[in-house]
Structures are given as C-alpha cells and as structure tokens.
Amino acid sequence: MIKKIISIICLFTIIIGLTVFPSVSSATAETDDIHTLLIKDTKNFEDIVTYVKGHLAEGPIQEVKEIGLISYEGKSINNINLPDVISSAIEEQGSLPKTKVETDNEDFQLDGILKEDFAKNNWYIQDVTHNFDSFNIETGDNVKIALIDSGLDVNHPYLKDNIDLQKARSFVEGDKNLNDEFGHGTSVAGVIKSIAPHIKIVPYKVIGKTDGESLWTIQAIIQAANDGTDVINLSLGTYKSKTLQDEKVTIKAYKKAIQYAKSKGITVVASSGNDHYNLDLLKQNEKKYHLPGGLPQLITVGSSMKDDTLAPYSNFGKKVDFIAPTGYLGKNYDKTGEIDIRDFIITTFPTNKENTALDKLAEIPNGYTLSFGTSLAAPQVSATAALIIAKYQDVHQKKPNEAQVSNYLKRGAIDLGPKGKDIYFGYGKINAYNSLLSIK
Template identity: 35%
Template sequence: MKQITSRLLKSLIITAILLLTLTNNNLLSANGTDTTGQPVTSHELIVVKDKSFVNLLIKFISNKYPDLKLDYIKEIGVIQIEHPQEEVLENASKYIHKKFKRFIVQESEVINPLDLDAVLAAQFATNAESNGMPNFQNDPNVYSYWQWGVNYVTENKKSYSITKGSHDVSVAILDSGIDLNHPDLADNIISPGQSFVPGELTAMDYNGHGTKVAGIIAANGNLTGIGPEIGIVPYKVFSREGGRAFWMIQAMVKAANDGHEVLNISSGIYQTYSEKSGGAVVEAFQRAIDYTNNKGSVIVNSAGNEGVDIDQIIPTGEDGGGVIRLPSVFSKVITVGASTLERMPAPYSNYGEKVDFYAPGGSYGPIAHEDEFDFSFLLLTTYPTYLEQSTIAQLISLPKGYDLDIGTSLATPAVSATYALVIHKLKENKLNKAPEEISSMLREMATQLSVNDPAGRTVGMVNAFKALQYVENESMPLK
C-alpha cells in the first residue's frame, strides 16, 4: 500500500472528499425556485380525483389565467402551474382549489405513506471528523482494483457465466443523463432517451451523476457492470443546478409507457408533509408509482445519504416539523441502502423498514491515524469523458472517463441491474414471476451483512449470482 503523506495536499484532499460527498445528495425540488438556469418561477402541483376531468380543468385554467404556464401528465391526472410571481400563483391556486374543491385532491385527503403518529426520528450522527491523508494501492490495473462492489454482487463475476443480461430487458435511468458516447457504455445505450429539463434538449450528461450510475449497471469496456449486456436508456430529470418533482414524475410515466422493465432512480425529494402542505406532491408520486407498477415496471430508488431512519418523519427543526423522503417511502418502491467494503451498512446510509436491500456504495474507510485515508474503500465507475474529474481522481491520475465516488446513488443501480438480470433469465427460461415474487426471492438470496443496521434490523446485500443460480435451478432450496 503506497501512502501519500505530504501535508501540503491535506486541505486539497479534505475539500475533494467534501465535494465528493455532495455529489451523492442529488435532491430534486418539490416546490420553490427553478434551479435550471431558466427564469425563476414559483410552481405547484394540482392532482385531480378523476383523470377524465384533466382536460376540462386545463381549459378552464388556460382561459381564466392565460399568464400561468401549464404542464400536465394526463395518464395520472397531474397538472403543474407556474408563474414568476409567487403571489399571482398563490391567488390562482386558492381560487382553483375553492371552485373545484370536489374535483381536486385536497391536502387533508392525502394518505401519508408513513405513520403520522410516529415519533420524529432523531438525526443519526455518523460523520466522524477526518483530517487524514489518503492511501491508495499502486496497482497497474486501476480498473479492477476498485470494482470490489461489482465483485461482491456478482461473486467475482461468476454470474456472468449464467447471463450478462440482454437488450431485450432494459433499465431506464432517471437521472442527470448519460455520456451517450462513453466507450464503456455506448454499446448498451439502446436509445438516446429524453430530457425533461427545460432548456436541455438531449439526455447528454453535464452533471456526471447519471453516467456514474450507468456504469454500475451496464459498463462493458475497461470497467464491467453488474450486467455488462443490459440495455439502458437515459431520462434526464435534473441538471447540474437541480431538478423538480414534476420532471421525475413525468419521466416515470414515460419510461413505463416505453416498456422498460426496471426504473432506476438514484435521487430523491425530502418533502415537507402535513395536513396543510405536501399532499399534492405525495399523491402525484403515488399515482405515478401505481401507474408504473400496473405497466409491469419495477421502481428502484436510493435510500439517501443522511444517516436517518426514513420510516419516520425526519425532523427539520422548523416549528417541530419534518419531511419524508420520496419516492423511497412508498411500499411499492424498492429502496436501497449502501454497504461498505467491510460488508457493513455505510454510516451515511439512510435506514429503516422501508429499506429493502443494501448494495455496495462505498465509504471513506477506517481512519488509521490523522495522516492516512484509504482510497480503496471508494467505488470506481464511469464518468463523462468531457467533464473535469474530481480532485481525487486527478490526484491519483485516473484516466479520463472514470471517477471515484460513494453513496446510495451507486448502490441502487446494483439492485436495478440484478432485477434486470433475473427478469431476463426468467424470460429466457420461459418462467413467469410477479415483481413481488422476484423481490421475495432476491431477499432470500441476499448476502447477510456483518452487522445490522443502526435500528438493529437485518437486511441483506443483493447477490446477483445466487439469484440467477436459483432461477437456473428452482429446485435449489432457499437458504
């Protein structure tokens, strides 16, 4: 193990680590200012009780408030209204809700996906201060050294002997886009996808996050993903500046309509929720999830990187209120936490009953002493070839097109890829299993972590090899 001990680099590394952490907290805006570089506008969601009423309501709003910008998803009865002036939007919203009270879902009518009587979760403090310097392995094959996560899930790529996936089963990646020309990804991108971010016409990735996610699923070059022949398609729902709940919901419906078996969402929203606010966003997500599930698609979502229990309302410190994480908390969503090189729940990973699986997400490793920090605990994945790499990647001279990172964002695609592989193998073997049956089997086949989560729960790390082996021979007893 080669050590870097120069204290001149210490502040640079600490800064890089902090920036690296921030890249994994891709939160979308449920309401508030537009963060895409477009003119700042206030926006709000309206959810109708009967989808057949959408056209009439759109016509009314257009005639009554011609200055409002309208967007809508007819399939699930969701309308977004926008205006640069918050007061104008608020007055219009109040009038619309009052006039069509019987036809519009009211905040008080929305069922909280969590238990409203639950005690507010205490913040789980996990971030130990690190003033240390990193170590890294002086390994000539940097591509294989940091692929421990893929090796854990595939059992050192033994799953490849059963299947590497197929373009017949695809994963929609709802994220910041993908580097469509990346040499490790291009062969598996079966469609250029679509952008839902205003002003960004293509699904090319100018953030980097989506390309990192894609590499865990389907890299097939210098790096190999969990399923190096799985088909992937990008749906851009946020940019470098952020995103909106509405864009994600639009993409969920579109991806389901496009027939993708798996939807990977490595981001989320912390939505303020009470009887007076947040209900429309919650209801819109619920409808999108139901619609997607009815189309036969599985939604896989990251649990988040705040180290909190997402089973409960997460306190914000504002008037005793709190937030819930969407869409993770919905029962029909597969939620993924992050595990470490030591096969433990990552200290930053959110946890709780809502977390269905853990998967390798990396960590910064144990601190040996104040002058050491171990890079080997991070994950290596693909990154846009045209974007500047992180300071850490540059420091250790990683080739362009690759970067190191951590987070539940990187754990989630490991589970998405495993679902896609299993679905492909079931089809190949002419077997038919409902998504719930597949989820149950994956839980049985998961690898037990070395310790329980902070709440004392035992949740397994997804194991693609064991799952595929079981599909190959369904007489194999569950363990």
Template identity: 30%
Template sequence: MLCGAVVALLATLVVPPTPGRAAPKCGPSGERAPTTTPWPLRRLEPGAAWRMTRGSGVLVAVIDSGVSATHPALRGRVRDGRDFSGLPQHAGQCDLAGHGTMVAGIIAGRAEAGTPFTGIAPSARILPLRVLPDTRRTNDESLPGQIAQAIRYAVDNDAEVINLSLETLPTPQLAAAVEYALDNRVVVVAAAGNQQQQRDEPAYPAGYPGVIAVAGVDEQGGHVGTSISGDYVDIAAPGHNIVAPAPGGSGWLTEPEGGTSFAAAYVSGVAALVRAAHPELSPAQVASRLARTADAPPEGRNDQVGHGVVNPYRAVSNLLGTRSDPPLGAMAEPTPVTDPWARERVVAIWAAAIGALLAVVLLVSRPVVRSGRRRGWRPGRRPLEAPDDAAPEPTRP
C-alpha cells in the same frame, strides 16, 4: 420554503463526483482507469450469474442527471433519451454532473480491454432520462413533477427496470407515477437516501410501497453511516468508495464517500439480470426474490440493510415459486438457498452405498463359489442330484 427543502434534500444525495481535471462541455472527464478490480465487483461476483444471463434484452431507465453515450464502457448501450430538466443539449445524453453516467456504468457498463471494471448487467441497455441538470441547479420546485413525467415516459417506452438514484419531496403526482410503473410490471429501484443528520422520515420515492429501497454498505459489510435507516429499507448493496465511468471522454470518476445512489444502481443491475432470466415475474416477485436470496444479517432483517446485501447469483439461479412468493413486507427472514448440486450429491451417495454393498456380497460369496466348484457346480449348470437308493444301477455297455 419548498425550494429550500428540495435543495437540502438533493444536496444530501447527489454529491458531485471528484473529477481529475476541468470538466468539458458535457461533463467531467475523470481520471485514469482503475488498475485493480473495484471492491463491489469482488463482493458481489456477478460473473457467477453471467453463466445464466448477462441482462440481454432488458432496458433500464436511469432517471438522473443524464447519461453519456460516448464512454467506451457505455458505447452502444445507451438509447436516445429525453430531457425533463429544460436543458437543450443532446436530450438525456449530456451529463453535466457525472452522476447519471456513473450510475449507468454500474448497471450496464461493459468490460474494456485492460480495465477491471464492468457493470452488473453488461448486456442490458440504458434509457437516459434527465431530470437533474447539474448538482448546482436542483432547487427547482417542479422536480417531483419532472421525475413523475420521466417515470411515465420510461414505462411507455418499454423500460423493464427504473433506477431512481435521487431523493425529492413526496407528491400525489409522483406517487401516482410510481403506481403506474408497478401496475405495468416495471420494477422500480430507488436509493434509500443519504443523511447529514439523524432523520426519522423515509426518503422518496424510495418510501413508496412497491419500490425497492436500497441502503449502502462499505467494504467490511457494515452499514454506511450516511445511509438512511428505516422500516422501508428493503435491501443493501455497495455504497462506499465507488469508481465508475465519467461522461466526458474515456476517464473514470471516483466517489470515496459513495452513497445510496450507487447502491441502488447495483441492485438495478441485479434486477435486470432477474428480469432477463425470469421475465414472467411481477415487480413484487422480483423484489421478493432479491430479498429472499440476499446475504442476510445474522439476526435477520433490520432497518439498516433490510434483508441483507444483494446476491446476483442466488437471485438469478435460486428456484423460487413464482406464484407463492409473499409480499416483501411479509417476510421475516430470507428462505435458505437451494443447493444446486443437492440432487447430484444424493445420487453419488446412493451409488457409493450400493457399490459397497456389492463388494460385501462378493467377498461373502467367494468361498461359497469355490466350494461349489469343487463339488462340480458351474454357472448355468444344474447341481447334481443326490442318488436315489431305490433306482437301479445303470447298465454298462
């Protein structure tokens, strides 16, 4: 019964990407590179945040189906990983499903010449930890324990952000591993989950306290229908019509239906940018910052997209107090964004006002000056005193 439940849960979340041709030994090779900028990059505009940071120095653990280190977009960005699924090939760098490589590319892929794709934090690095050997072998009832082991490994090997684009059953071991990560100042981001039918319970590990649970939105900004809703949803990101690197070579995979797996990856990339720019923040403060600076829905927070769609530029640049940020659940609405040009604008207004005042003074004083000059006044010269009637007339020589 437990095996069947795990199969049902993971089948709704990890969908095999669509390959262009037969998959090689370590994952599908994909299709040709996209010719236009993927819509999530147009929507999120991460380049605005890159003027401040590109995520350098931040290690993001991707606990998934593995991550290929051979794709040009990920070459040099992927550390030696570890396998927790029982497969012998190349530790965490063999990705039979293609899922983990797509997630890693969204987080930290770098731009290639002639390819309009890049990750959100292109200078971050990836730690691949494989727990899903492929999408046809997710019926292992020990999966929650394997995820828990991978989380602890990530924490002990200097990860600052953990991405969990997967779903499994809640267990005490998994809950303890998540708490271990948060206690060690590691940000944990997880997919809110995908549904094939209506469900009321949260997905895990996204449902654990302190985990940033991410829902998906489409190109129009609407909630993706298969993205699970609930009061545990914190934030949203693109989760529909996704393109990202393939593990087998230099091709690309497309996922028309998308999913919260990829939405979580976009948020993990933004979390890496925030970590690089503000290393002093705790996981709770990072989560609060992402929520406060998100593009909020008109009516405020809701169970479909949480506090709104993540905004990379605001998350990195907005000046928020690092000590006074309330817990994520305590916020009703995001705080208005600070205008970075407000001070300069005030100075310009005052300068214009003073200039106008001086112009008025000059116009008013000009007739007075002319009249004074006709009477003998010059700058720096005392005005002539009126003659004293009692004074004697000066003697002429």
C-alpha cells in the same frame, strides 16, 4: 510516510454519492408561481385543464394525465371560490419541490496509498456477482433499465454499446440534449453495466447543471412506464417539508407515478439517501419525508461498507429493503480524517469532464472516477432485477411480475445484522448470483 493535505472543494467523489435534495425555500403556496393540482378522477381531467387554462394559468401548463396531475404558473386556488364541480374534483394541491445535488466542502487528508492498481476498486462487482460467476448465468440481454438522472455520456467507450436512445428524452426545461453536465447519471450507468454487462440503458434526463424539478422526475417515471422499460432506477430524491399542503401533493404525486409504473409490470428502485437518517423517525423528529426512496410502492436501497457494516452516511429504517456495497472514504476516516481509496468503488464519468483532484492523485484514467454513496447502491439492485427478469424469461418464456422480481431479490440477498429483515440492512445485501440460482 509523507502525508499530503489537500482542500478539495465540491469534490465530485462526494457529490456523486449524494442523493438529490431540494433547495430550501420559505415561500408558501400562496406566493409560489408554480402550482400543482392532483385530480381525483382522470375522467374529469380535460374539464379541469380547460378551467385552469381559462382562469388560473398565466402561461403554458404541464399535464400528466395518467396520474391526473396539472402543473401551471399563475394563480393559486387558495382563497379563490372555485365552482363546485372543479373544487370537488381536486384531490390535493400545492407546490412540488425542486431537486438539487448538494455538495460537501471538506478538507481531506490523503494517506499515501494513491498509486495502487485502481482495478481493486471493482471489489463491489466481485461481491455482488460472486467473483463474476453470475456472468456465466445471465448478462441482461433484451432487458431495459430506465435511468432517470442527470443525463448520460452517450459516447463513453464503456457504455456506448449499452445505451438505447430510441426512447431517450430530456425533461429539463430549455435543455433537450442528453449530455451529462453534472456527471451523476454517467456514474450510475457504469454501475448498472458492471453488474449486467449486456443490459440496455434508456436515459431520461431530469437534472441539469445544478438541479431539477420533482415534476420532471414524475413525468419521466410516467414516460418510462409508457415506453415499456423493465426497471426504473431513481438514484435521486428530495426531502419535502415546506408546508403540509405541499407535502401531501408531493407524496401523492410520487405514489401515483410509481403505482402507475408498477401497473405496467415495472420494478422501481430508489436510493435511501445519505444523511444517516432513520427514515421511520424522519417525519416524527424532523418533520420530513425522503422521496421517492422510502415509499412502500418501490424498492429502497441503502449502502454497506467493504466489511459488510452499514455505511455511516446511509439512511436506514423499516422502509429500506436491501443494501448494496458502495464503500466510503475509508473505515477509519471518521476517526482519523484520512482517506483510504481502497474503500471507494470505481465507476464511469463523462469523458469530456476533467477528472477530480482525488482521481488525478490516484491516477484514475479519464472517463472514470472514485466514488461511494446510496446513489451507486440503487443501480446494483436495478441491474440485479434486470438479470432476474432476463433469466426468468429464458426459463418460463414470459416476464415475471414486480412481486416475483422482488421475491427473487429477497431469496438471493445475504442476511446481515439481526436475523431476517431489519432496519439497517433490510432483507440483506444484494447478490445477483444467488438470486439467479434461485430461479427454477
């Protein structure tokens, strides 16, 4: 067999599987231009806003009253003698991190199996739906998933009938269209529809061409909650460790936003990340947190291989609740450096973007891509949660609460590894068919 050596720089099939990470900066809170305040009691919110506008801000400010968050460009409150009524009202202050999808630049060796029927890369759908049997029970009618991501190809032929643009919105500064210039959101949406064919997807754009702001993600969570969506999917994240001060404000801001969504009865799902970190030891050893995936307020999802082993990139730990099958470059890739495309999954990709080099060699049609990663694991759980909500409403004539949705996910999960919940697979591999059968 003739082997082809190909250098693929910034290969999207790797990018799309990666969780979103922050850009790294050595600046301290005193030298940052953008500052964030969290207010203890929202009853005092307007008073604090007035003070910030008059004494600290040097331009427009961003307000998220639901969680008492104020973000502004201007003076830091460090080393400033604030009035007691102002200083006592501030719970935390610091700077929120940027979010950025980082790339892996590698040389990949393709092993000559590229001409196989790409439909075989739907193996994850067969796995999660029990050979499509779940479609005979529920398909997700009248349920909405908030896709907080890089936008969406709203004209994609596979997705267009599932997209709800009534509440859709871009939070990216200076970019109010929903076009998916990166491609990540479109791929996540394809996974959602593959599990829940009749679901409605509401896009909230928080990532531009290269990166985004944590503030935009937090704003989108609040907006999705106020818009009455049923599930929020967060296939992105950040590692936050610049300073203790910034760390506290970032963690609390995410926690408050997610708790606000939960108070509205919304199930929030996030990816665990792709660095093979033990999330339990991340703070202890690396002085880092992974956010929002890994927070106890939401459902955190890791990735498994085709053979039900933990994917070598997937973060793990006690904070991981479930895993979902997303594959990898090939089960022997780490040993031989050879790619086996049968271990990838296939999903949607913007039709106005050129296919990746690997997709071209594999003869993948325009509008689709081969990929893997925890970014594609979270939407499998989000879609299954949506199916549970739809089925429960059919049976009980009311919407289940977030705890009930989580319980049905657990009932349906296939236990892998040590019996019961473990640090690698959580409660097990998600299974939509089993979860739907458990609803009586």
